[in-house]
Amino acid sequence: MNHKANIRIGFSEFSRKIYSENKNKVLNELNASENDWNDYKWQLKNRISDAEELLKYTNLTREECENIRKISEKYRFAITPYYFSLIDFDNPKCPIKLQSVPSVEELDDKGQLDPMNEEQSNPSGKITRRYPNKLIINVTNACPMYCRHCQRRRLIGNFDKNTSKKYIDESIDFIRDHETIREVLVTGGDALLLSNNQLENIFNELSQIDHVEVLRVGTRTLATLPFRIDDELAVLLRKYKVNVSTQFNHACEITPEAVKAVDTLVDHGVLVRNQMVLLHNINDNKYCIQKTNEELHKYRVIPYYLFHPKDVKSTQHFDVDISKGLEIMKHLEGRTSGMCKPTYVYNSPGGLGKVPLVPMENIVSDENGYVFTTWENKIIRKDFKK
Ligand SMILES: *Cc1c(COP(=O)(O)O)cnc(C)c1O
Numbered sequence: 001m002n003h004k005a006n007i008r009i010g011f012s013e014f015s016r017k018i019y020s021e022n023k024n025k026v027l028n029e030l031n032a033s034e035n036d037w038n039d040y041k042w043q044l045k046n047r048i049s050d051a052e053e054l055l056k057y058t059n060l061t062r063e064e065c066e067n068i069r070k071i072s073e074k075y076r077f078a079i080t081p082y083y084f085s086l087i088d089f090d091n092p093k094c095p096i097k098l099q100s101v102p103s104v105e106e107l108d109d110k111g112q113l114d115p116m117n118e119e120q121s122n123p124s125g126k127i128t129r130r131y132p133n134k135l136i137i138n139v140t141n142a143c144p145m146y147c148r149h150c151q152r153r154r155l156i157g158n159f160d161k162n163t164s165k166k167y168i169d170e171s172i173d174f175i176r177d178h179e180t181i182r183e184v185l186v187t188g189g190d191a192l193l194l195s196n197n198q199l200e201n202i203f204n205e206l207s208q209i210d211h212v213e214v215l216r217v218g219t220r221t222l223a224t225l226p227f228r229i230d231d232e233l234a235v236l237l238r239k240y241k242v243n244v245s246t247q248f249n250h251a252c253e254i255t256p257e258a259v260k261a262v263d264t265l266v267d268h269g270v271l272v273r274n275q276m277v278l279l280h281n282i283n284d285n286k287y288c289i290q291k292t293n294e295e296l297h298k299y300r301v302i303p304y305y306l307f308h309p310k311d312v313k314s315t316q317h318f319d320v321d322i323s324k325g326l327e328i329m330k331h332l333e334g335r336t337s338g339m340c341k342p343t344y345v346y347n348s349p350g351g352l353g354k355v356p357l358v359p360m361e362n363i364v365s366d367e368n369g370y371v372f373t374t375w376e377n378k379i380i381r382k383d384f385k386k
């Protein structure tokens with residue numbers, strides 16, 4: 001039996017049917033055109049962001065609606081009409097829905113707001129620095145859609161706000177003054193919510209610093225607002241040789257619209273890598289992770305990380321045990337292309353950095369040497385160097 005065949009993919013007839021039905025409903029409700037739909041500014045302006053609005057499209061009960069309203073007072077929600085239209089409302093565990101529509105489980109207060117102590121690793125401006133040679137600048141707190149599993153929830157305020165010029169300048173000054181910084185990650189929020197002009201100003205300043213060799217942007221627009229990606233943006237990213245890190249968590253997010261955005265970037269010579277988050281009920285299944293990474297590979301996105309979820313307040317219902325992640329990694333070995341195999345990492349609490357996680361039996365040692373387990377569970381040995 002082909003277990004992978006049960007995983008919903010964004011290109012299937014089933015997914016396309018859901019999408020076009022939902023899309024037509026939204027277009028009718030908002031009295032909008034196909035052109036509006038493909039305009040990312042229209043998508044942002046028409047985000048679904050209050051519980052009453054959800055009632056128009058779904059069969060939510062009054063009580064569910066009231067719960068969502070309560071949660072959204074604490075943790076706001078906003079969903080682009082595009083991402084919203086991917087939801088299969090007949091499936092209570094639809095991965096798109098679980099990632100975008102608030103759930104009562106968010107009212108559980110276990111966990112921390114800032115488990116990685118990012119606030120403490122802010123030396124200047126809007127920087128997070130945990131490593132000598134690379135750092136992050138947060139250029140905005142806004143995202144097209146507010147992921148329910150977001151690990152930086154504390155930064156998502158009640159208003160979308162780009163970082164002030166003063167903080168950006170301070171951040172760039174800090175980088176200029178620290179010659180060990182080789183790589184700068186421009187992220188947020190979602191870095192691509194800045195205008196092309198704002199982005200160009202930042203890239204241009206950073207590119208004039210000799211010791212900064214590589215720029216990277218963090219964006220989830222490929223999954224949540226693919227219409228943001230156009231030729232002009234791709235040319236800009238290529239000009240400054242900016243790498244793109246994105247986040248697809250499930251194969252059903254990899255739609256023709258998302259792939260068009262990927263193609264625009266890759267055809268212009270921009271490298272795109274995926275940082276997936278392991279999430280309970282969404283993708284904590286070996287066939288799902290395999291299929292999702294194979295879809296990414298097929299459409300030229302390189303699987304980069306599989307993040308173990310962090311201990312962030314109000315996201316505990318997405319938590320998974322490490323043993324599950326290790327089982328998934330063990331499964332991928334030998335069963336799919338090496339190009340489809342991300343590095344599974346745990347982000348240490350307290351800002352101590354990322355730790356790669358590999359199945360425990362992969363490599364152990366005894367008094368004579370190393371003992372390895374192959375993908376088919378054959379044991380092999382390699383003696384210490386004499
Ligand atoms: C993850 C992270 C980076 C980038 O790490 P890579 O392993 O190079 O992707 C840089 N700075 C901080 C603070 C990070 O958390």
Ligand code: SF4
Nearest residue numbers: 143146147150189220
């Ligand atoms: S796109 Fe990233 S920063 Fe924004 S809400 Fe989602 S996970 Fe959080």
